[in-house]
Amino acid sequence: MIIFDRVSVTYHEATEAVVRDVSLTIDEGELCLVTGATGAGKSTLLRAVNGLVPHFTGGTLAGRVVVDGRDTRDFPPRELADVVGMVVQDPLHGFVTDTVEEELAYGMEQLGVPASTMRKRVEETLDLLGIAELRNRPLRTLSGGQQQRVAIGAVLTAHPRVIVLDEPTSALDPTAAEDVLAAVTRLVHDLGITVLISEHRLERVVQYADRMLYLPGDGTVVDGPPAAVLATT
Ligand code: ADP
Ligand code: ADP
DSSP: OEEEEEEEEEETTOSSOSEEEEEEEEOTTOEEEEEOSTTSSHHHHHHHHHTHHHHTSSEEEEEEEEETTEETTTSOHHHHTTTEEEEOSOGGGGOOSSBHHHHHHHHHHHHTOOHHHHHHHHHHHHHHTTOGGGTTSBGGGSOHHHHHHHHHHHHHTTOOSEEEEESTTTTSOHHHHHHHHHHHHHHHHHHOOEEEEEOSOHHHHGGGOSEEEEOOSSSOOEEEOHHHHHHTO
């Protein structure tokens, strides 16, 4: 589903590559945990999957990133939006509508999805994420965990094959973080969606992941089952 073929990413101000000659393959339905200290390159790796690198962040990409058969060099994020959905750390700032239901429908409206399909997918997604009772709530009145679930739902309604989550639990207390991660795990197992999730607080996510990509900070990636990767650190 995702192929990194000898990928390096360099930002013009920096002398060293943030990601250096990385090759890896992520299969459909895998849940991959991306870990490493702040500044190690987690966001950069995730932005290479949805095409923000190289199209929007000033980073230079060498090698190839191919997502669901599409080379990201030829497909900017807008043209990958049907395949990859990205959820950022602080969803409130990314919301574009007023209520939960409107936010879940917005992306589909932009894609021109028919109204009947839109209604069906909004209902499915509200149920899947356990937020049906919140449908008419103003977004700004939601708790952090509820906002994160709406942000994930807003991405899901486009039926992406891949979801990228950048530190989705950073603003949450442990209970809300558990709820969000449990919802994400359900998506992987029930719908076969491929998920990449970055997190610096390992203890929160390690039990959920099939695979860990650990960035030691020198541009390389240590790749394997979480227990094996942790043993090298
Ligand atoms: P992490 O997500 O692990 O904190 P990042 O990928 O955000 O790491 O950053 C990795 C390195 O690249 C850092 O040194 C950061 O300052 C630098 N960096 C990230 N984004 C940019 C950018 N758009 N322009 C220049 N440098 C950047
Ligand atoms: P179908 O093609 O009949 O929709 P799928 O196997 O694609 O069947 O999906 C099974 C169920 O999960 C359906 O109800 C589908 O609409 C729903 N579903 C599939 N992908 C997603 C997604 N990304 N977000 C939300 N619901 C989804």
